[in-house]
Amino acid sequence: MKTNQIFNFARFGKYVRSTFSTTYKQNLLLWGALTAFIFVSSLLSMADNTSRWNTDGWMPLFIGTYFVAGIVFASYSFPQFRNKEKTMMSLMTPVTSFERLLYEFLGKVVGFIILFPVLFYLLSSFAVVVRNVFQSNQVVTVNGINSFPFHPISFDRLFAGGDELFWAFFGLSIAVFSLSFAGTVVFRKYPLVKTIVFVGGVLAVTAGYFVLIFEKFHLINPWISNVADQVSKEQGIAILIALAATMSLITLAYAYFKLKEKEAQ
Amino acid sequence: MIEITNLSFHYGKQKNLFDGLSLSEKSGSIVGLLGKNGAGKSTLLKLITGLLEAPKDSLMVMGNVPFRRSPSLLEEIFFIPEEYDLPSVKISEYVKAQSLFYPRFDLLKLDQILVDFELDKSRRLTKLSYGQKKKFLIAFALSTNCKLLVLDEPTNGLDIPSKAIFRKVVAGSLSEDQLVIISTHQVKDVENLIDKIIVLDQGKVIFHQSLWEISEKYAFATATNLDGSENLYHEVAPGGFKVMKPANGAATDVDIELLFNAAISGVTLK
Numbered sequence: 001m002k003t004n005q006i007f008n009f010a011r012f013g014k015y016v017r018s019t020f021s022t023t024y025k026q027n028l029l030l031w032g033a034l035t036a037f038i039f040v041s042s043l044l045s046m047a048d049n050t051s052r053w054n055t056d057g058w059m060p061l062f063i064g065t066y067f068v069a070g071i072v073f074a075s076y077s078f079p080q081f082r083n084k085e086k087t088m089m090s091l092m093t094p095v096t097s098f099e100r101l102l103y104e105f106l107g108k109v110v111g112f113i114i115l116f117p118v119l120f121y122l123l124s125s126f127a128v129v130v131r132n133v134f135q136s137n138q139v140v141t142v143n144g145i146n147s148f149p150f151h152p153i154s155f156d157r158l159f160a161g162g163d164e165l166f167w168a169f170f171g172l173s174i175a176v177f178s179l180s181f182a183g184t185v186v187f188r189k190y191p192l193v194k195t196i197v198f199v200g201g202v203l204a205v206t207a208g209y210f211v212l213i214f215e216k217f218h219l220i221n222p223w224i225s226n227v228a229d230q231v232s233k234e235q236g237i238a239i240l241i242a243l244a245a246t247m248s249l250i251t252l253a254y255a256y257f258k259l260k261e262k263e264a265q
Numbered sequence: 266m267i268e269i270t271n272l273s274f275h276y277g278k279q280k281n282l283f284d285g286l287s288l289s290e291k292s293g294s295i296v297g298l299l300g301k302n303g304a305g306k307s308t309l310l311k312l313i314t315g316l317l318e319a320p321k322d323s324l325m326v327m328g329n330v331p332f333r334r335s336p337s338l339l340e341e342i343f344f345i346p347e348e349y350d351l352p353s354v355k356i357s358e359y360v361k362a363q364s365l366f367y368p369r370f371d372l373l374k375l376d377q378i379l380v381d382f383e384l385d386k387s388r389r390l391t392k393l394s395y396g397q398k399k400k401f402l403i404a405f406a407l408s409t410n411c412k413l414l415v416l417d418e419p420t421n422g423l424d425i426p427s428k429a430i431f432r433k434v435v436a437g438s439l440s441e442d443q444l445v446i447i448s449t450h451q452v453k454d455v456e457n458l459i460d461k462i463i464v465l466d467q468g469k470v471i472f473h474q475s476l477w478e479i480s481e482k483y484a485f486a487t488a489t490n491l492d493g494s495e496n497l498y499h500e501v502a503p504g505g506f507k508v509m510k511p512a513n514g515a516a517t518d519v520d521i522e523l524l525f526n527a528a529i530s531g532v533t534l535k
Contacts, residue, residue, distance in 0.1 A: 004336075004337075005335050005336065005337070008336070011336060014365040014366060017362065017365065018362040018363060018365055018366070019362075021354070021358060021361070021362045022352040022354050022358070022359065022362050023352065025353065083350060084348075085346065085348050085349050085350035086350045088311075088316055088344070088346050088349070089346075089349060089350065089351075091315075091316055091334065092314065092316070092339060092342070092343070092344050093339065093363075093366060094336040094337075094339035094340045094366045094367075095336055095339075095366075096334075096335075096336055097334075261318070263316060263317050263318060264311060264316040264317065265276065265317065
């Protein structure tokens with residue numbers, strides 16, 4: 001098969017321009033909703049917590065909103081496949097399945113992973129300013145210096161463990177978002193709900209199966225039993241990264257082949 | 266351009282919609298695809314355009330398997346489905362975005378057809394009526410200069426003047442290397458436009474001839490009474506009967522509706 005029939009840069013460029021110009025409003029809405037979500041979450045988390053936040057206090061909120069928003073964001077991939085008519089018009093566009101997949105993946109997964117931390121930093125910092133303005137009577141004086149109780153987020157803590165932790169976080173998020181992304185190719189209606197139910201079902205059945213087998217036959221593998229003692233933190237992170245990468249590859253390959261076989265019924 | 270050999274197709278667990286359907290069509294024609302509701306006209310069009318998967322080796326379009334949807338093939342096919350969903354952008358924006366994909370897109374032709382259809386390029390697609398959207402899509406399809414244009418019920422939703430303009434712009438916009446397939450059950454709308462007729466019934470092509478061949482073989486007339494035994498088919502009409510009979514050298518206009526009814530009622534037409 002010619003490479004041109006899989007990916008062509010000029011054609012991909014046309015597709016990006018064309019799709020962007022006809023869907024920019026929906027994308028703006030999506031990013032607008034995300035912006036509102038981050039800002040409101042930041043404000044609410046401070047409103048609910050009267051204890052003094054330091055820069056580390058933001059981490060649970062950042063990680064929580066990152067995964068929740070990322071999963072939801074990825075579930076808005078391939079909006080054209082939500083109805084039959086748009087599916088037909090889209091499938092007739094002269095681009096390859098790979099180019100379609102790449103465009104959506106870059107826009108809804110990679111774009112999110114890159115922009116979310118920036119957006120979160122800006123919006124949570126703004127939320128800190130807003131909160132401090134409205135609660136200016138809570139100024140704390142430390143060593144003669146006036147200080148507001150809330151401080152903006154710093155990402156140093158998240159990646160303080162070194163590159164491995166960064167790659168683990170990155171790999172895990174790609175894997176999780178890829179599942180949500182692939183669901184939008186497979187399911188026409190309510191892809192997020194159906195993907196969660198499907199993945200949850202598979203995990204439950206798999207876990208249940210192994211628990212039953214190990215329990216029933218009293219299988220005790222010393223390596224598994226002592227895994228926590230035998231595997232170092234670095235090895236654990238490496239295993240997590242490898243598992244996440246494998247899962248992402250399998251999920252994206254599955255999405256690609258489903259896209260190739262997509263019919264307009 | 267289109268080669269269909271022994272095509273069988275069914276949706277899911279339903280019975281076969283097509284069973285051993287064969288068809289061959291070259292460029293340079295406007296083909297009317299006729300059939301009763303549920304005969305499989307739209308399905309056949311979707312198979313031809315690669316929106317549905319046909320069994321292996323049973324369907325080729327311009328030497329390609331359409332379901333592979335290679336961009337080089339899709340650049341040469343434009344399909345207007347019966348139902349469609351257009352983005353909320355202006356006509357001019359849509360044209361700018363979508364014309365990129367069609368190497369022979371003719372903007373002047375589009376402008377002229379839009380004028381014929383009285384459509385303003387500054388209008389937003391979602392604000393257009395169903396018929397106006399269809400007229401825009403017809404204009405866009407013709408302007409792509411694709412080798413294969415597939416139109417599913419193109420005159421649905423068009424008002425009476427627009428139907429006449431539709432016939433005019435389609436007839437005036439095509440070249441010899443193009444093939445147009447028009448699926449319709451409103452045969453009057455495509456009279457004087459199509460030059461070939463394909464009739465689908467019960468999963469098979471039961472009739473496939475050019476209008477020239479039809480007019481050579483058959484004569485269509487109205488009569489106050491049924492006098493001859495040589496009538497192939499007749500229908501009651503106001504004031505008498507519509508009759509189809511062997512031409513025997515007499516040249517008449519082809520009554521497509523009568524021909525279609527004759528074909529699906531089982532009259533043997535050679």
